[in-house]
Amino acid sequence: MDQELLPIVEALQKHDRKNPTSMHVPGHKNGRVMPAHGQALFSSVLPFDQTELTGLDDLHAPDGVIACAQKLAAAVYGAKDTLFLVGGSTAGNLTMILASFRQGDTVLVQRDSHKSIINGLRLAGLRPVFIFPKYDNKTQLSLGVTESMVEQAFVQYPQAKGLIITSPSYYGWTQSLSEIIHTAHKRGAKVLVDEAHGAHFPASSVFPPSALEQGADVVVHSAHKTLPALTMGAFLHLGKTGSVSLQALKDAAAIVQSSSPSYPILASLDIARHYVHTVQQFDQELLARHFLAMKSNMKSATGLTVVSPPDGIYEDPLKCIVQAPTGYSGWTLQHYLEEENIYPELADSKHVLFIFPLVLDTEQEGTYTKIRKSVNRMMTETPKKEFDSMTMPTSFFLHEAEKDWADEMFHVKQQQVPLMNAKNLTAGTDIIPYPPGIPLFLKGEKIMGERYDFLVEWLAKGGRIQGGEMNKYGDWYLNIINKDENE
Ligand SMILES: Cc1ncc(COP(=O)(O)O)c(C=O)c1O
Known part of the structure; x- marks a missing residue:
């Protein structure tokens, strides 16, 4: 397939070139009905905020440009089929859970899942058995579940129809999933992976291997988290195992998503998929060196300690976890960074998480200088406190939800x-x-x-x-x- 195509983008541009008269929704009429403050923000986007017009397509029954764009995405990701989502990975997680199981089914679920997974279990009326992940002793960050934990859980709950895991973690740590997936498949269970933070993985061997490549049945990607897509743009991929029906996924996606999906978001998914293809053409060695340099600059220019995962865990090169200096919390560091207009992704009691841009250029002018300045200001203005990493609670390994939990x-x-x-x-x-x-x-x-x-x-x-x-x-x-x- 020709990955240079941009079917949705091109169809929207073609429509706009006709100077069309809108006698349809949305009410802004290609931008004609929009107060000045709205024009100031949205004028370049409004002509492309369209509905299911001739020449465009219908997300819930695609047979034109959306169908074509989804096929291109499936090809670039190595999926059997791909659905575009306008409700983020939240919609993807709800959809894949609703489509994969029957009410009352027992499923094994990684306990440190995003709330959308938990809500999917509730909506689908499932009986979850939670597997508590392993935590890294040094940082108390999640390392995910191991193959032996999964095996043990299947021994105890042989009736489990599926395994739902999250990989990579929010912090960008992941592990080889092949064995875990194999163990679940041996038991006839489906494997659903919330890979919200790994939409860029197939773009380069510099990134960890993707869940699809490792045999997962259904995988969710928040394209908007790491690729050039608008917020809420996400992909739902059906793996090549064919264990979940495409029709079931489409039906469930139609339940959880708007009947008026946003064309700007859909077009941005087209662009994000094209960008994955573009990054695949980059000089991969250069890309690897680039990310190494970004991290090493972070260390040398800011004086902060950059955290590495323990052996056997892959780290997403786009994620950079720094440790707050001794005596300070990650939240205090985040506060001082924001005073310098540096906005990190998140902070916790001990860390701040930065997400690097997926481009081959140097950092935005002055970033490290500003980070260093924030650290220095924090250390002169705020006294140190005794501050240990918080220990993650791990009181139970396997934990069955109450019978009436939902x-x-x-x-x-x-x-x-x-x-x-x-x-x-x-x-x-x-x-x-x-x-x-x-x-x-x-x-x-x-x-x-x-x-x-x-x-x-x-x-x-x-x-x-x-x-x-x-x-x-x-x-x-x-x-x-x-x-x-x-x-
Ligand atoms: C692991 C994980 N899954 C799913 C989601 C939901 O993603 P979205 O914001 O695209 O709905 C998030 C959001 O942060 C997440 O961290």
């Missing part, structure tokens, strides 16, 4: 109680350190044990959560199931 999704009565009084009460909603968006407590779980201690420490050190609120005095309140119903 039954009362919306209808339980909730109230807010101060964090200090929430111990041993039942979470009324998922409690999610954010970012990275991995639920610590699921709705219906007792707020207790080392996870409670972790939460208290996380909030005390400056972390934020979803599933609670901070009042104007800085005290945190958690949503719990109404007290009467707790007793």
Whole structure:
């Protein structure tokens, strides 16, 4: 297939060249009806914000330019089929779970999954058995689940119909998945991979191997996270194993996505796929040297320690994890970086995560100087505190969800109680350190044990959560199931 084509982009440009009169949605009428403040932001995009017109296509029943663009994407990614998504990997995760299993099925799920995986399990009415990942002793970052953990889980739950894993982690660490996938396939289970952070992996051998290449059945990519795509642009790939039906994926995607998908997002997916092809043509040695240089410059020019994964774990060269200097949290460092207009992807109690751009040029003018300045300012203005890495709670390895874990999704009565009084009460909603968006407590779980201690420490050190609120005095309140119903 000719990867130089840009079917959706070209169809939109062709339509625009006709100087068309819009007698259809959207209401901005190719930009004619848009106040000046809206024009200032969107004028170049509005002519391309179209609907299912002749010459364009229908995302939910594509037979024209969208179908062609999806085929090009499948070819570049080595997938059997690819669907374009306008609702991010969130839509992809919901879709793949709904399409792959039947209500009541038992599935093995990596516990440090994004909330969209957890919500997919709920919507599909599945019985999850969570596998707690391994954590790196030094950094307390997730290393994912191992083949032996997966094997052991299948021994204990031979009825499991699938395995849902996340790889790479938000921090860009991943491992060889082939054996894990093979183990699940031996048991007749489907393997679904949330590879939201790895949409660029097939672009170069400099990046870790992709889940599709390693035999996964369905894979989700947030194109918008690392490729030049608009926010919410994502891919859903069907692997070559053919164990999940394309029609089921299409049906599920039509349930979770808008019936008016955004053409700017779809066009940007066309561009992102084309960019993967472009990067494949780069001089790969040069690309490898480029990323090594980016990291080594980060070290030498800023004085920060760049974190490397332990042996056996691949690291995405686009991700750069730096450690906050001793005595400071990652959140404090993030604050000082933002004062210099440097915006990292996220921070935690000990680290700041940067994402490098996928281009072969030097850093944006002055970036490292500004980072160094932020570090120096932090160290002169803010006194050091005793600050250890927070230990991730790992109290259970295999953990079966309560039988009725998803039954009362919306209808339980909730109230807010101060964090200090929430111990041993039942979470009324998922409690999610954010970012990275991995639920610590699921709705219906007792707020207790080392996870409670972790939460208290996380909030005390400056972390934020979803599933609670901070009042104007800085005290945190958690949503719990109404007290009467707790007793
Ligand atoms: C691992 C993982 N999966 C899925 C998602 C959801 O992706 P999106 O924002 O594209 O909906 C995220 C978002 O950060 C994520 O980190």
